[in-house]
Amino acid sequence: MTQDEMKLAVAQAAIEYIRPKLNDDSIVGVGTGSTANFFIDELAKIKHLFASAVASSDETAKRLEAHGIEVLDLNTAGQLDVYIDGADEFDPHLNLIKGGGAALTREKIVAAASREFVCIVDSSKQVDILGGFPLPIEVIPMSRSYVAREIVKLDGAPVYREGVVTDNGNEILDVHDLSIVNPKELERVLNNVVGVVTNGLFANRGADVVLMSTPDGVETFKRS
Numbered sequence: 001m002t003q004d005e006m007k008l009a010v011a012q013a014a015i016e017y018i019r020p021k022l023n024d025d026s027i028v029g030v031g032t033g034s035t036a037n038f039f040i041d042e043l044a045k046i047k048h049l050f051a052s053a054v055a056s057s058d059e060t061a062k063r064l065e066a067h068g069i070e071v072l073d074l075n076t077a078g079q080l081d082v083y084i085d086g087a088d089e090f091d092p093h094l095n096l097i098k099g100g101g102a103a104l105t106r107e108k109i110v111a112a113a114s115r116e117f118v119c120i121v122d123s124s125k126q127v128d129i130l131g132g133f134p135l136p137i138e139v140i141p142m143s144r145s146y147v148a149r150e151i152v153k154l155d156g157a158p159v160y161r162e163g164v165v166t167d168n169g170n171e172i173l174d175v176h177d178l179s180i181v182n183p184k185e186l187e188r189v190l191n192n193v194v195g196v197v198t199n200g201l202f203a204n205r206g207a208d209v210v211l212m213s214t215p216d217g218v219e220t221f222k223r224s
């Protein structure tokens with residue numbers, strides 16, 4: 001099974017997971033990335049079952065609209081029932097690293113505004129301890145060097161993601177060499193560094209459910 005076939009399988013599993021929860025008024029929160037793109041294409045097939053969507057990036061909004069799905073601003077939508085998105089890593093407690101596609105800030109906002117966060121991944125994203133994937137941090141451009149120096153004090157090795165500007169007009173530092181044994185605490189500490197807009201740890205609001213595609217089928221993990 002190729003990785004794309006696994007992404008398609010988990011996207012289809014997510015559709016089956018959310019289908020019973022949908023009604024004519026439902027607004028679906030939709031994430032960003034290659035796995036989320038498979039989900040969007042599958043979601044389009046059931047667009048008669050829900051009202052509209054909220055997107056976590058401009059790219060996702062465009063893809064949803066190309067399928068004829070109405071995209072609402074989150075301020076108009078209010079609280080969402082469900083948010084579906086991929087991740088770069090997940091651990092046994094369903095803490096996540098996200099932001100490989102630089103969409104972490106809007107993703108974290110939509111996740112926070114949703115009752116249930118369903119994370120869709122293939123088995124390459126499963127880890128015991130987060131940090132093998134460099135942790136993305138969105139920063140206000142003028143603060144980039146300052147934030148990088150603060151991260152070095154935390155034993156991280158920040159690398160500027162050159163040429164990338166987020167949907168919010170900011171920049172990304174990718175932090176290597178972190179072994180994240182306490183993701184909730186590190187998420188808070190990083191949020192307190194002046195100039196940090198968002199860090200890619202989704203721990204204080206991690207996933208509620210992870211659907212993980214494997215060559216043998218899709219496994220479900222629920223937050224205990």
Ligand SMILES: O=C[C@H](O)[C@H](O)[C@H](O)COP(=O)(O)O
Nearest residue numbers: 033034035086099100101103
């Ligand atoms: O900023 C991007 C997002 O956090 C993505 O959800 C994450 O990088 C996973 O993307 P993919 O499904 O392409 O591996």
